Structures are given as structure tokens and as C-alpha cells.
Amino acid sequence: MNLIPLRGAASRRRLAAACAAFASSFAIAAPGAHTSDARPGPEAFFQNPAMTGARISPDGRTVAVTLSASPAQRVRLLAIDVATLKPTVLAQFADTDIGDFHWINDHRLVFDLDDRQAAVGELHASSGLFAVNIDGTYYRQLINRYLAALVHGPGEKETLPWYTEYLRPAGEGHDPDEIYVGQPGRRDDSGTNDMRLHLLNTVTRRVKDIETPIGAEGWVFDAAGEPRVTTVIKDDREKLMLRDVATGRWKTIADFELFGTVDGMQPLVFDENNQLFVTATQGHDTRSVYTWELAAGKVSDQPWLKSDRYDLAPVFLKKGNRLVGVRYQIDAEVTKWMDPDMAAMQARVDALLPATINRLSVAEHGDGHYAVVVAYSDRVPSLFYLYDAHQDKLIALGQSHPEVDPDKMSRMEPVHYAARDGLQIPAWLTLPQGAARKDLPLVVLVHGGPYVRGEYWHWNPEVQFLAARGYAVLEPEFRGSTGFGSRLFRAGWKQWGLAMQNDVADGVKWAVEQGIVDPKRVCIAGASYGGYAVLMGLINDPQVYRCGVDWVGVTDIDLLYTAHWSDLPTIWKDYGMPRLVGDRVADAAQLKATSPLRNVDKIHAPLLLAYGGKDQRVPKVHGEDFRDALMKQPGADLQWVLYEQEGHGWRSLDTRIDFWNRTATFLDKNLAPR
Numbered sequence: 001m002n003l004i005p006l007r008g009a010a011s012r013r014r015l016a017a018a019c020a021a022f023a024s025s026f027a028i029a030a031p032g033a034h035t036s037d038a039r040p041g042p043e044a045f046f047q048n049p050a051m052t053g054a055r056i057s058p059d060g061r062t063v064a065v066t067l068s069a070s071p072a073q074r075v076r077l078l079a080i081d082v083a084t085l086k087p088t089v090l091a092q093f094a095d096t097d098i099g100d101f102h103w104i105n106d107h108r109l110v111f112d113l114d115d116r117q118a119a120v121g122e123l124h125a126s127s128g129l130f131a132v133n134i135d136g137t138y139y140r141q142l143i144n145r146y147l148a149a150l151v152h153g154p155g156e157k158e159t160l161p162w163y164t165e166y167l168r169p170a171g172e173g174h175d176p177d178e179i180y181v182g183q184p185g186r187r188d189d190s191g192t193n194d195m196r197l198h199l200l201n202t203v204t205r206r207v208k209d210i211e212t213p214i215g216a217e218g219w220v221f222d223a224a225g226e227p228r229v230t231t232v233i234k235d236d237r238e239k240l241m242l243r244d245v246a247t248g249r250w251k252t253i254a255d256f257e258l259f260g261t262v263d264g265m266q267p268l269v270f271d272e273n274n275q276l277f278v279t280a281t282q283g284h285d286t287r288s289v290y291t292w293e294l295a296a297g298k299v300s301d302q303p304w305l306k307s308d309r310y311d312l313a314p315v316f317l318k319k320g321n322r323l324v325g326v327r328y329q330i331d332a333e334v335t336k337w338m339d340p341d342m343a344a345m346q347a348r349v350d351a352l353l354p355a356t357i358n359r360l361s362v363a364e365h366g367d368g369h370y371a372v373v374v375a376y377s378d379r380v381p382s383l384f385y386l387y388d389a390h391q392d393k394l395i396a397l398g399q400s401h402p403e404v405d406p407d408k409m410s411r412m413e414p415v416h417y418a419a420r421d422g423l424q425i426p427a428w429l430t431l432p433q434g435a436a437r438k439d440l441p442l443v444v445l446v447h448g449g450p451y452v453r454g455e456y457w458h459w460n461p462e463v464q465f466l467a468a469r470g471y472a473v474l475e476p477e478f479r480g481s482t483g484f485g486s487r488l489f490r491a492g493w494k495q496w497g498l499a500m501q502n503d504v505a506d507g508v509k510w511a512v513e514q515g516i517v518d519p520k521r522v523c524i525a526g527a528s529y530g531g532y533a534v535l536m537g538l539i540n541d542p543q544v545y546r547c548g549v550d551w552v553g554v555t556d557i558d559l560l561y562t563a564h565w566s567d568l569p570t571i572w573k574d575y576g577m578p579r580l581v582g583d584r585v586a587d588a589a590q591l592k593a594t595s596p597l598r599n600v601d602k603i604h605a606p607l608l609l610a611y612g613g614k615d616q617r618v619p620k621v622h623g624e625d626f627r628d629a630l631m632k633q634p635g636a637d638l639q640w641v642l643y644e645q646e647g648h649g650w651r652s653l654d655t656r657i658d659f660w661n662r663t664a665t666f667l668d669k670n671l672a673p674r
Helices: 009-018 340-352 461-468 486-490 499-513 529-540 557-562 570-580 588-593 596-602 621-631 653-670
Strands: 051-056 062-067 076-081 087-091 098-103 108-113 129-133 140-143 165-169 178-184 195-201 207-210 216-221 227-234 237-243 250-257 266-270 276-280 288-293 315-319 322-329 333-337 357-362 370-376 383-388 393-399 412-418 424-430 440-446 472-476 517-527 547-551 607-612 638-643
Touching: 051 098, 051 357, 051 370, 051 383, 051 393, 062 098, 062 393, 076 098, 076 108, 087 129, 098 165, 178 216, 195 216, 216 266, 227 266, 333 340, 333 357, 340 357, 340 370, 340 393, 412 499, 424 461, 424 499, 440 461, 440 499, 440 529, 461 472, 461 653, 472 499, 499 517, 499 529, 517 529, 517 653, 529 547, 529 596, 529 607, 547 653, 557 570, 557 588, 557 621, 588 596, 596 621, 607 621, 607 653, 621 638, 638 653
Parallel strands: 440 472, 440 517, 517 547, 547 607, 607 638
Antiparallel strands: 051 062, 062 076, 076 087, 098 108, 108 129, 129 140, 165 178, 178 195, 195 207, 216 227, 227 237, 237 250, 266 276, 276 288, 315 322, 322 333, 357 370, 370 383, 383 393, 412 424, 424 472
């Protein structure tokens, strides 16, 4: 039985026939092929997505998609005529994949490249940037993938340097073939880029420099496509600057601390009337959306959009220059349409797909006949459709993970529990499908960052794999996490290994008190900061955790400051870490007490450690020093693996399969089901 009802069978057959030359069914190893029992192995869960994107052209006549015909084949860029459903291959490469892509006008796209079959150490080129018309004409390479750049005459370049970044189409008042690109004025480990703004013609390759303030890090463009607001960073301060249309001069409209502040203002978008929308707290716990009153030079008194429980960081949806909707995360993704026609279309699509969140994308200036729909849920990886509004039917374009059966996936539910000091901790709980809500083995999955939001309601391969193996999964949004208000965020400052760690253990206590979890079968797992929490969990709470799985985890806080081969920016080490993590001098005793490497003698539980040989965020010395110290302890129970070509996480499919097979075997040994 399909969880998601499909409509428009005849149209699906036509599209499938038309795409036969480009796509075929995946050949996936049978579930459990690498395991000793009937439970599934990691192959289907961690496969590279088959379809990675679908976007409708501004005139609504063409849908561009990126897909691969099989896990071993490369991702290609196709254009599908919405009237005939005829696909045309626009770009494909024998040795790399199409990455992201964007429409810049009705008939032209830009795209970059991403070799998703390579580990970090095997990457020998950057993403570059290319442009092509939907009929295959005027194909151009715009940004070099390698260190060299060929220059041909004043103002004209064969390709821009590899570190150039695509920003957006130029917008009204400009040649429709033009785009904005940015180049860092400095490329070092400082953490400040001093971005330079350029206007690039994607056909002639002619470049025009746009004057913006020194130290700019990014821009918000007005309704005419002109840069109007920029963010400037210097030392530990962040300034927002607004350009006066009449004079062209830039003036500061806000100035605040770069790291740790909850009072800062973030610019979002201009509407068709050039009203600026921003996010700010304005003295409240959560971050809401306000308008910036240009005449008064201040934020509006009342929020335009707010939530009492969640920080909002919305994406605004446009048709041309007109704002028609806003999309944001609370527990799950929400789309609020201001346009009544779009609200009605959303209701019709939701009626066809009642079990998923359905993200609509419409043509900027088309007739509204067609829309692209991306549907997903906690049990359903992304499904891509073309919606025909005139006939009220869905035409299936593809799936991100066709090998995954939604009926065998598990539900993800938001929960809350009280920490020992009374602070409410949001969390996510996933139970094995069909399992009784009682005495389950538990994996506590700790997110990295740590000053980020960990999760939202969607299909997560790591969580679903663990649940399919029979484990309950708890993902706490411990103090220091963002997205749930400033009180939770601030409570995590300088609390590595202390209250942040207690929040994780208190989550286990809650699950045990609910009767859901067997207290004797709990494992803690995580990567990066999550890996640090794994080690500190085994140190602080040996009675709570029976084992731990740490991949690319921090093992010594002081080493974050001193490791030479690290991409942590200087500005973060100088200003961010002393404020949020701990000062090397003033907090030296605390950092020593909360560094796993300095307390390795307190670890007695089985431990799986995995690191990347090319990791620049948490260099492999973290893992190697900890491994060597632990192996000197009597009775150490350690499994160690170093993936020489991997970085801060696993890019290679082979690595993902190997690591999660190791994890499955490790958990089965230490949390064996009764």
C-alpha cells in the first residue's frame, strides 16, 4: 500500500516513457544484505538521492530537474516542457555531477558542479559556474573550477576565479542574461571576507564592478534588483548598512555584537514597495519578523509575523516583485500565503497529498497553470510533482529515494521535558514502527554545532535507519540550541560538559520515567559537538549510558584554539569562543575539567570512534590523541576507524555504508534486544 496517493496516471505514463532514455530503476542491495539478521542494512537509507531538485521557469513553460539514472551514474540537468512533458538533457559530465541550479530568465539557467562520489580528499576542483539556454545554445563556463583564471581584455574574462560565488539574477532594469556574483576580497582564516560585488553577463562574460562598503559580507536587493542593504563585519561587531537611493551613499542603520547577541537585526527581503522586512527580538524571547520603517529609521513597533515558541527565519515567496507568501519552520515547515489564489492552490494540492508537507513553487510571471510541488514528511523522502491547476492533477516527476518504502518508516514526534533546573527542553522522539511504547533500547542522538537548531520534522536517514534496527531515538534540543528562543540559547553559554550535558542525560531520565526506555540499554551518539557530548556523557554519567558512538567529535576544547590545521576562523576563536564556549585564560580550569582528553580515565564503557583524515574543522589529532590516551587505560573497549580521505562528515557512499554497518554491529552487541 502506498502511503502517498498518486494522481494523473496517464500523465505519469507519458512522462515515464519520455524520460526512459534518462532514468531507470535503482538496483539496491536487498535489505539486510550486510547484516546477520532480517533487519535492514544501511544501503537504502544512505544512498545518494536520485532526484535532487525541480524548479519551474519564470514563465511557467519549463521545469528544470536534476537527476541520476542509478546510484553509480552522474546527476544530469534536464529541461521538461510542461505542455508535452518532453525532456531535454541540458548538461551532463562523465566525471562529476550537476550540483545546484537556478533560472535567471525564462529560457536560461546557471548551474554548478559537485562530485558527490568523492570524499573530501579526492576533490580536485571547486564547483565553478556554467550557463545554458533551454535549447542548448549559448553554453558558457562563467567561473573557473581550478586555481587559474584566463583574462581577455579590459572588463572581459574567459572565466572568473574559482572562489567567485553566484548570488542571484540581476532583476528588473538589467539585461535578463545578467547575474550578480560576489568575490571575497580576502581569502584567509580570519572569518571576514570583504565581499566584492560584480554584475556578470552570462552570454558575453562581461563583468561590471558594483561599489559597496568595505567589509561587506552579503546583500539584500530591492525590487529593482539593486543592492540596498549590506552586512559589514569588523572585529566583534556587525553593522547593517542601507544605501540611499537618491545619493547612492551607505549609512549604518544598526550596530550590534557579532557573537552571542540575541538583540541583533537580520535583513530579509524588500517587497514590491521597497519595504524592508527584518527579524529581531525587540525585547522578547523569540525572534519575529518586523518591518523597517525607513522614514523613522527604526523597526516597527508590532511584529509582522511572530511565534511565542520559535525563532522565525522565513523565506519570502514572490511572483515577480510581489510578495505572495512566506515559508518558515516551527515544529515543521509552514507556508502562509497572502495571495488568495495561491492559498486556494495550496488547499487543492494538500487535498491530493494529505499525508505530506507540500511545498509549492510557481512561475514568477506565468499564468498559474502549473506549479512544482515537493512533498515530504517524517516517513517520506522528497517526492517531486508537476501540478496541473486547470485539471487539478499531479504528474510525478521523480523521487529523492525511490528505494525507501514509507510504509516501513517510523513516526517522528516533537516532545518537551524539564531539565533538572526546570528549563523546558524541546526534543524529537522516534520509535520503531509497530513497537510497543515500553522498555525499548535507546540511542540518544546529539546534534552538532552546538549553537544551531538540531532538527525539524522531515525524513532523516540516520534516525530512520536506527529506528528500523529496533532502537528508539531521542534528539534533544539542549540549551545553547537556537530556534527555540533566546532563553534556551543563552542558557548554554559556557556550559559545554556542564548544564548542556545534563540536558541530554535528563532527556534519558524523562524517557525512562515515561516507561518508553529500558534504562539498561541506552547509547549516546553524535558528530562534531555531538561527538564531544558522547565522550562527556560517558565521563559524567556512566550509570546512564551503556556505550557511545563518536564521529568527528571534539576531544579537547583547548585544542580547538591551538590546532594548526583547522578551518575555524580567527574571528570565532578571538570573539565567539571566549564568549560562548570559554576563555582560555579566565576559564582555564573549567575547560580542563570539561575536556574529554583530560578525563579519559573516567571512560569505561564500549566506544566507537571514527574520524576523517582530511577534516579541517575537527582535525584527526582530536581522535588520535584520545585513542592513544584511552588505550593506555586498563580494560579499554575501543573500536577505532580513520577514513583517510574524508573530512568533517562522510561524503563518500562507501564510507557511509561502512560506518553505519559498523555502528549497527556495535549497537547490536551492546544494546542487544531482549
